[in-house]
Structure formats: C-alpha cells, structure tokens
Amino acid sequence: AQNTFSEMMECAFEAQNLISISLRKIQSSRTQRGGIKLHKNLLVTYVLRNARQFYMSKNLPQTQRTHQYEDVAAVRERQEYFELNGSLTELSDDFYCNFTGAESDTWHCGAHQPNGQPTEVAHQDASACAMLSPSDSDLMVPEACWSCADKSSWELPIPNLQANQKTVLDLDTHVVTTVTNGYFHSDCCAQPKQPQGAQCYTKKRKMDTSYHIVDPEFYLSDFGPMPCKRMRTEDDLHSDSDQLDSTNISNLISVLGSGGLSEFVSWQQTDLEQIFAAQTICLKHTLLAGSGWTRAIEAF
Amino acid sequence: MAGAGGGTSDVQWCFSQVKGAIDDDVAEADIISTVEFNHSGELLATGDKGGRVVIFQQEPESKNQPQCRGEYNVYSTFQSHEPEFDYLKSLEIEEKINKIRWLPQNAAQFLLSTNDKTIKLWKISERDKRPEGYNLKEEDGRYRDLNTVTTLRVPIFRPMDLMVEASPRRVFANAHTYHINSISVNSDCETYLSADDLRINLWNLEITDRSFNIVDIKPANMEELTEVITAAEFHPNQCNTFVYSSSKGTIRLCDMRASALCDKHAKQFEEPEDPNNRSFFSEIISSISDVKFSHSGRYMMTRDYLSVKIWDLNMESRPVETYQVHEYLRSKLCSLYENDCIFDKFECCWNGNDSVVMTGSYNNFFRMFDRVYRQDVTLEASRENSKPRSVLKPRKVSTGGKRKKDEISVDSLDFNKKILHTAWHPLDNIIAVATTNNLYIFQEKLN
Numbered sequence: 001a002q003n004t005f006s007e008m009m010e011c012a013f014e015a016q017n018l019i020s021i022s023l024r025k026i027q028s029s030r031t032q033r034g035g036i037k038l039h040k041n042l043l044v045t046y047v048l049r050n051a052r053q054f055y056m057s058k059n060l061p062q063t064q065r066t067h068q069y070e071d072v073a074a075v076r077e078r079q080e081y082f083e084l085n086g087s088l089t090e091l092s093d094d095f096y097c098n099f100t101g102a103e104s105d106t107w108h109c110g111a112h113q114p115n116g117q118p119t120e121v122a123h124q125d126a127s128a129c130a131m132l133s134p135s136d137s138d139l140m141v142p143e144a145c146w147s148c149a150d151k152s153s154w155e156l157p158i159p160n161l162q163a164n165q166k167t168v169l170d171l172d173t174h175v176v177t178t179v180t181n182g183y184f185h186s187d188c189c190a191q192p193k194q195p196q197g198a199q200c201y202t203k204k205r206k207m208d209t210s211y212h213i214v215d216p217e218f219y220l221s222d223f224g225p226m227p228c229k230r231m232r233t234e235d236d237l238h239s240d241s242d243q244l245d246s247t248n249i250s251n252l253i254s255v256l257g258s259g260g261l262s263e264f265v266s267w268q269q270t271d272l273e274q275i276f277a278a279q280t281i282c283l284k285h286t287l288l289a290g291s292g293w294t295r296a297i298e299a300f
Numbered sequence: 301m302a303g304a305g306g307g308t309s310d311v312q313w314c315f316s317q318v319k320g321a322i323d324d325d326v327a328e329a330d331i332i333s334t335v336e337f338n339h340s341g342e343l344l345a346t347g348d349k350g351g352r353v354v355i356f357q358q359e360p361e362s363k364n365q366p367q368c369r370g371e372y373n374v375y376s377t378f379q380s381h382e383p384e385f386d387y388l389k390s391l392e393i394e395e396k397i398n399k400i401r402w403l404p405q406n407a408a409q410f411l412l413s414t415n416d417k418t419i420k421l422w423k424i425s426e427r428d429k430r431p432e433g434y435n436l437k438e439e440d441g442r443y444r445d446l447n448t449v450t451t452l453r454v455p456i457f458r459p460m461d462l463m464v465e466a467s468p469r470r471v472f473a474n475a476h477t478y479h480i481n482s483i484s485v486n487s488d489c490e491t492y493l494s495a496d497d498l499r500i501n502l503w504n505l506e507i508t509d510r511s512f513n514i515v516d517i518k519p520a521n522m523e524e525l526t527e528v529i530t531a532a533e534f535h536p537n538q539c540n541t542f543v544y545s546s547s548k549g550t551i552r553l554c555d556m557r558a559s560a561l562c563d564k565h566a567k568q569f570e571e572p573e574d575p576n577n578r579s580f581f582s583e584i585i586s587s588i589s590d591v592k593f594s595h596s597g598r599y600m601m602t603r604d605y606l607s608v609k610i611w612d613l614n615m616e617s618r619p620v621e622t623y624q625v626h627e628y629l630r631s632k633l634c635s636l637y638e639n640d641c642i643f644d645k646f647e648c649c650w651n652g653n654d655s656v657v658m659t660g661s662y663n664n665f666f667r668m669f670d671r672v673y674r675q676d677v678t679l680e681a682s683r684e685n686s687k688p689r690s691v692l693k694p695r696k697v698s699t700g701g702k703r704k705k706d707e708i709s710v711d712s713l714d715f716n717k718k719i720l721h722t723a724w725h726p727l728d729n730i731i732a733v734a735t736t737n738n739l740y741i742f743q744e745k746l747n
Binding site: 015033038047050 | 396478582584587637640
C-alpha cells in the first residue's frame with residue numbers, strides 16, 4: 001500500500017508539472033512567429049485535460065469519482081466532443097487561487113479531508129474551484145488583486161476548521177471568500193465591498209465543465225457562415241474576416257472575461273506570467289516544506 | 301545484419317554525398333523542411349526554413365564508373381517564399397517551405413511549393429542558347445542609333461552556358477485561414493489539393509483566383525474542436541480519391557464523385573487504442589504526422605510518433621502491418637513533451653516497388669522496414685560515416701540492461717539531431733535523408 005501511495009504521489013506531481021508546462025506552452029505559443037499553431041495547442045489541451053482528470057480522480061475514492069463523472073458525461077448530447085472537459089481558463093484559475101505564495105494552512109482547493117473522508121461538497125468544490133461568477137473572467141489578473149494577494153491580510157486568520165474549507169478569489173469582483181461546508185464568507189477584497197456574510201453557496205459551477213478550446217486565432221478565424229459547397233473566392237475571404245458574428249464574440253468574452261476586448265490588451269500585458277511566477281514560487285515552497293507536499297496535491 | 305532493401309534482402313547502403321554547411325552552428329534559415337524527388341528521379345528538390353528551394357540534378361551515369369550512379373549537383377536555387385505580414389490579422393507568415401510536389405514531367409519541369417498560406421507553381425527551365433545579332437539593339441541591350449543601321453540581318457541563336465531559370469507561373473493565395481500542411485497533385489495532372497488544419501481545397505493548376513472547398517471539419521463552435529487535419533494526399537491513379545489523416549489517429553478516404561463537399565468519408569481507417577498503453581500523452585502520440593499511398597495505390601502508410609503503419613485500403617478496422625520506429629521512447633514521453641520533441645512531425649516514404657518503407661528518428665538515425673523479408677535496420681546519417689562509398693553500418697539502441705559494444709543507450713541519444721524528412725528515388729535504390737541542415741544521399745552498393 002505504501003508503494004502505491006508513493007507512486008501516486010509521484011504521478012500526481014508529474015501531473016501537476018505537466019499542467020504547469022502545458023500552460024506555459026500555450027502562453028508562449030501566442031508569441032511564436034508564424035502565428036499560433038492550432039494543432040499543437042489542441043494536443044497540449046489534451047495533456048492538460050488528462051493531467052487534470054488524473055488529479056480529480058485522486059481526490060475521491062475511485063467509485064465515487066467515476067460515478068460523478070458518468071453523471072457529467074451523461075447529460076451531454078454529443079459524447080464524442082466531451083472527451084475534453086474542464087475549462088482551460090478554469091485550470092489556470094485553479095493555479096491562481098491556490099498558488100499565490102501565501103502560506104496558509106487552509107489554502108487548498110479543499111477536497112481532501114485530513115482524516116481522508118471526502119464529502120460530496122468536497123468534490124463539487126474541487127471540480128468547480130468556486131468561480132462564483134458564471135462568466136469565466138479567469139485569465140484576468142487585475143493588479144488590485146495581486147496586491148491583495150501580497151498583503152498580509154491575505155493571511156487573515158481563517159478558522160482552521162476540520163470541516164471542509166477553501167478560499168477562493170473571484171476575479172470578477174475581486175472578492176476573496178472562504179467557503180466552508182457550502183457556505184462562503186467574504187474575507188477581504190481589494191476594494192471596499194459589503195461583506196456578503198454567510199450565504200448558501202448554491203450557485204455551483206456548471207457541471208458540464210467543457211473545455212474552452214481557445215481558438216488561438218480569435219481575431220482571425222472565419223467569422224462568416226460555414227460554406228457548404230461553394231467556391232471560395234478571394235472576395236469571400238476578405239468579407240468573412242470583416243464580420244464578427246455572435247458566436248465568436250461569445251468565444252472572445254468567455255476567454256477574455258467580461259471586460260471583453262478592451263481588456264484584451266491589458267491581459268496580454270499582465271497575462272499568465274504572473275500566475276506562473278506565483279505558482280512556481282509556491283510549488284518550490286511547498287516542495288521544500290514537508291507538509292506542503294500534501295497541500296500541493298490537495299490543490300487538485 | 302545487412303541492410304534492408306528493395307526486392308532482395310541484402311542491400312547495403314553506401315554514403316554517396318552530403319550537401320550543406322559543415323559547421324555545427326546551424327543557421328535557422330538553412331534548416332531543411334522538405335525533400336522530394338521528381339517523377340523520374342533525375343531531380344531532387346529541397347525546401348528550407350528560409351523560403352529557399354534548391355534543386356539538385358543527377359549527372360548522367362558515366363562510362364568510367366559504371367558502379368556508381370550519377371551524383372546529384374546543384375541545378376537551380378531560388379527564393380520561393382518571403383516572410384510576409386498579414387496586417388488584417390496582425391500575423392507574421394513564415395516563409396518556411398512546408399511541402400514541395402513535382403508535377404508529372406512535361407517538356408519543362410514544374411513544381412508546387414507552399415508555405416503556411418500560399419502555394420506557388422514554379423517552372424524550371426533551361427536556357428542554353430541566346431539570340432544574337434539584333435538589328436536595333438547592341439549586344440549589351442542598348443538601343444542603337446537608327447542612323448547607324450545600314451544593313452539588316454537575321455538574328456540567330458548561339459549556344460551559351462547553361463542557365464537554369466525558375467519562374468513563378470502561378471500564385472495560389474488567400475484560400476487558407478489555418479496553416480497549410482499538405483499539397484498533393486492529382487493523377488489527372490490538372491488539379492491538386494491543399495490542406496490546412498481544418499480544411500482541404502481543390503485547385504485547378506491554371507486557375508488561381510478560386511478553389512473548391514472539399515473538406516471542412518471546422519465545428520460551428522470552436523470550443524468543440526477535437527481534431528485537426530494533419531496530412532492529405534491524392535490516390536496515385538484514381539483521380540477521384542484522396543485521403544486525409546487527423547490528429548486523432550484516423551484516416552478518412554473520400555470519393556469526390558459522391559458529393560461536392562466530402563465531409564462524409566467513404567472509408568474511415570482507425571485502430572482502437574490499446575488501453576494498457578494509456579498515458580497523459582496518448583492523444584499526442586497517436587496523432588498522424590504523415591500519410592503516403594503506395595505506388596500501387598493498394599496500400600497507404602501512416603506515421604505517428606512511435607510507429608509506422610501500413611493499411612490495406614480494403615480493410616478499415618486495423619493496419620495490416622505495424623512497425624515500431626523507436627518504442628524505447630515510450631517511457632520518455634514526459635521529457636519529450638517538455639522539450640517539445642513529442643510534437644516533431646516525422647515523414648515516411650515508400651521505395652519504388654513498395655517493398656520497403658523508410659522513416660526518420662533521433663540522433664540522426666533513420667529506419668528502414670522491409671515488408672517482404674520482415675527485416676528492419678537502423679542507419680545513421682553523420683559526417684563521421686561520410687567517406688565516399690563507405691558502407692553504412694547498422695546501428696542499435698540498447699533498451700535497457702547491458703549495453704553491448706557499438707550500441708548506444710537511449711539516454712545518449714541526441715534529440716536535437718532529428719531526421720524528419722526522407723525521400724526515396726522512384727526507380728532506384730537511392731535515398732535522400734535530411735538532417736537539420738544537411739542533405740545526405742545514400743546509394744545501394746553495386747558490385
């Protein structure tokens with residue numbers, strides 16, 4: 001049993017490493033000469049999905065987990081497209097909400113109980129990582145939030161309850177909250193806000209966590225209707241590029257956040273580098289600290 | 301063990317030539333990106349990352365050295381594609397030549413070359429005479445003063461030093477949103493296809509301002525994208541048939557007679573995945589990097605990261621033959637993912653009579669699989685083995701346990717030295733193998 005455990009830890013670390021590497025690859029592909037390679041990015045998202053699925057499967061006993069996923073899969077209409085589940089942006093948010101470099105005993109995307117008794121809530125939390133906002137403004141890392149993360153207020157004594165607890169950051173509202181057994185409390189935020197008090201966290205993330213296959217060429221792909229049989233003339237292609245239809249606007253928004261195009265520029269500047277930097281710091285930290293090992297694994 | 305070869309079991313391969321810079325410092329523009337023999341094998345074209353095409357021509361066999369087939373010497377060099385900038389999309393378009401395909405031979409030589417976005421038809425023609433004796437022009441081209449013209453003469457052609465000219469005859473542009481990965485000339489010699497990640501277009505060689513879209517796998521919602529097109533090729537003698545491979549490891553055969561838009565395949569070739577081999581990287585290593593019909597048209601070959609598979613067009617459920625190229629890499633996939641090697645797109649090729657297939661690997665190794673004699677061999681393209689007519693010694697990678705003498709261990713392999721592009725002469729046992737920036741030519745040892 002011990003061997004299996006250490007193998008599992010090794011695999012878990014490898015999966016974690018793969019997620020980090022994959023996100024970097026996607027990020028660096030955006031600045032590659034020749035434009036983003038759709039094929040390579042697609043393959044990288046498969047690795048991301050696989051690594052993430054591996055982590056998810058380690059958080060609960062096998063049977064419970066499988067059952068949960070079958071439910072998820074069952075509601076989807078087209079099975080073939082659901083091989084990918086989990087949002088790319090969600091993943092990077094997982095990193096963010098867990099790896100800010102801050103030390104906190106309760107800092108985990110809490111799925112793991114100290115006594116090894118996972119709960120129903122735990123699973124939901126793990127898969128959702130509590131993005132309270134339905135829109136995936138995940139990749140937005142407003143500077144205010146970073147400063148919030150750096151402040152010692154980030155390490156406010158959060159009651160270290162034996163019950164399941166997790167602390168999350170809503171990138172939309174810049175509110176940091178702690179969810180305890182399904183209830184969340186507002187802890188701190190960069191901007192003064194009404195504390196929300198204990199509310200029943202009934203708003204779960206959609207369980208159909210579909211991957212946003214980031215069409216890296218948001219700004220260029222065919223915005224017009226898909227041709228059936230027709231000759232594509234040069235004129236057609238130019239006019240296609242000129243139009244933005246609603247499908248692609250929603251793509252843009254879902255990836256870029258509710259700020260939409262106006263924040264695209266700031267996103268590119270702020271971007272994932274900060275996430276990675278913070279994540280790297282925390283990874284190193286957790287690896288050096290013995291007990292951090294468990295926390296790092298628990299994050300997923 | 302003797303080398304694998306066509307027809308007989310004991311073909312030995314000898315070094316013939318190497319082209320390219322010797323120094324280890326590789327200029328990025330010199331990285332070879334495609335290699336292709338023409339239909340007679342007399343011409344050998346290479347494309348590189350800098351957008352250049354270099355064509356080598358085989359010298360006629362000399363009576364002095366009947367043992368040696370003619371050498372390949374530079375015939376023509378030209379800049380096919382230049383770097384471009386798409387202002388509308390803020391995208392730089394690389395000049396790298398992705399593929400070269402020769403047209404069937406006519407009086408002059410024609411080839412198609414493509415980068416990520418634009419295909420060009422080049423005419424390669426020779427000029428060995430020039431007209432002299434114009435009445436109104438001097439020899440250097442200046443116009444003569446008409447008052448000095450007192451007699452008339454008929455200009456005549458005089459021989460001159462051979463000049464090989466490459467001129468762009470057609471430019472097929474603006475038809476691909478995504479990156480072009482394949483071009484293939486139809487056996488009808490009138491049309492060709494070009495394939496990008498999501499679409500395949502059919503062109504007429506004479507018409508540049510329009511093409512037919514014949515395959516479109518782009519989903520209505522890009523979030524639902526699960527696979528891309530990785531390669532496509534026309535059947536060698538059925539002008540209505542073509543195949544395209546996908547990143548999911550499937551090959552679809554389409555018949556253009558069935559409908560104008562060939563989204564519905566006539567056949568789908570797919571081998572179920574072995575669940576024991578499941579890993580984080582299963583999807584990546586099953587992605588097909590190349591597909592090639594046999595010359596007969598009965599079979600096709602696919603290359604994925606670790607293996608080469610031969611498919612019978614009459615059987616869709618599984619390949620008829622599978623050859624492991626470098627199975628020892630299966631345990632190294634994580635490192636290969638980190639250093640991006642797992643995304644390398646290896647090509648493969650058939651010999652003239654479809655009895656042997658060849659593909660590249662790392663450490664400048666390349667592999668040949670003899671389908672008839674069930675033998676395989678690993679050879680190396682290196683400057684150390686570059687003595688003229690020296691026989692190539694088979695190489696072996698030790699996969700664990702004791703490493704025998706002359707074997708190389710997996711951890712010693714140089715993953716920066718990769719052979720992605722190889723070509724086999726259509727008729728003879730002559731092969732062209734491209735390392736990063738050098739082109740090696742090997743020939744069968746003739747006694």
